[in-house]
Amino acid sequence: MSGQSQRLNVVPTVTVLGVMKARLVGATRGHALLKKKSDALTVQFRQILKKIVSTKESMGEVMKTSSFALTEAKYVAGENIKHIVLENVQNASLKVRSKQENIAGVKLPKFEYFTESETKNDLTGLARGGQQIQQCRAAYVKAIEVLVELASLQTSFLTLDAAIKTTNRRVNALENVVKPRLENTITYIKAELDELEREDFFRLKKIQGFKKREIEKQAAAARKFAEEQFEEKEAPKKGVSINSTHNFLSAGKKDEDIIF
């Protein structure tokens, strides 16, 4: 693995070890939380996927119905109905309101339509085909309802898709880069601290041995000194000077031979 040899560039001390451990705990918790978030988003995502497919299918139905209603209206009210409608456009009476929904920290847009004022086309088809035109309008309002729902689903789909991607990227980054790096740093610091401890122990041993030898040497010196003192004290008692004792045998005049 590429992240195996990676570690942070830190000074191996106990303090830094504590900091690293705290960071590892934080990273683990963050990883768990992000994982949960990703799961929650995925559940939502699946639901939206299913809804989108079914709504797209129903959209086809609704559009077909509304087109048919328009054809009926045209047949009854005459072909020039569309010119009247196109001319009468002023202000939108059917508008869209957008609000936010919060799912695991991701803001999803939600559209809903509402009619603001009365439609201006009230007099359209007064001459003939008024009922058909009202039906046609109702059909298209229904189509708008489905389409607006589909639009909010679709927007949620795109937003969730992006959010899931970023969340997964973060989860993977924490799992595969940040956590191994912190773990490597911690093992490095621990190894380094152990090494220091062993060095320290060895040094203490060494010093202890040195001191022991020194004490022994001093003791030996002291003993020797004491012996010398003792000898010096004893010699006068025996009546022989300490200097004469050295050449006690050789220094004197030559003795006469003794014949037994």
Added chain:
Amino acid sequence: MAGKAQIPTRNSALIAMIADEDTVTGFLLAGVGNVDLRRKTNYLIVDSKTTVKAIEDAFKEFTSKEDIAIVMISQYVANMIRFLVDSYNKPIPAILEIPSKDHPYDPAHDSVLSRVKYLFSAESVASGRR
């Protein structure tokens, strides 16, 4: 989220349309049409004389306007400017491809639905659906 577009919350937004005359007429009857002070409409009627350039311009204008929440575009019109529709990736306004009367709806061409289908086949969530 870094790099994510903000979703504005507003109380009233418009629905824009790029479609053939019949579809536009129907939706105008329902009351989505709007003409602003400069006599600009929030819809574009596409007929045989409309150029691709005009459709492109309308699409760009509708997607950059702030008071538009949804852009409905007929699928055969979307196919003419497919590159623009596919490269569009903002959440708002939402692009909706709708079927038109003269052209049968083909789910394979829909930019969002193709992604949905791709995810479906990848995850096999609804293997029995289609």
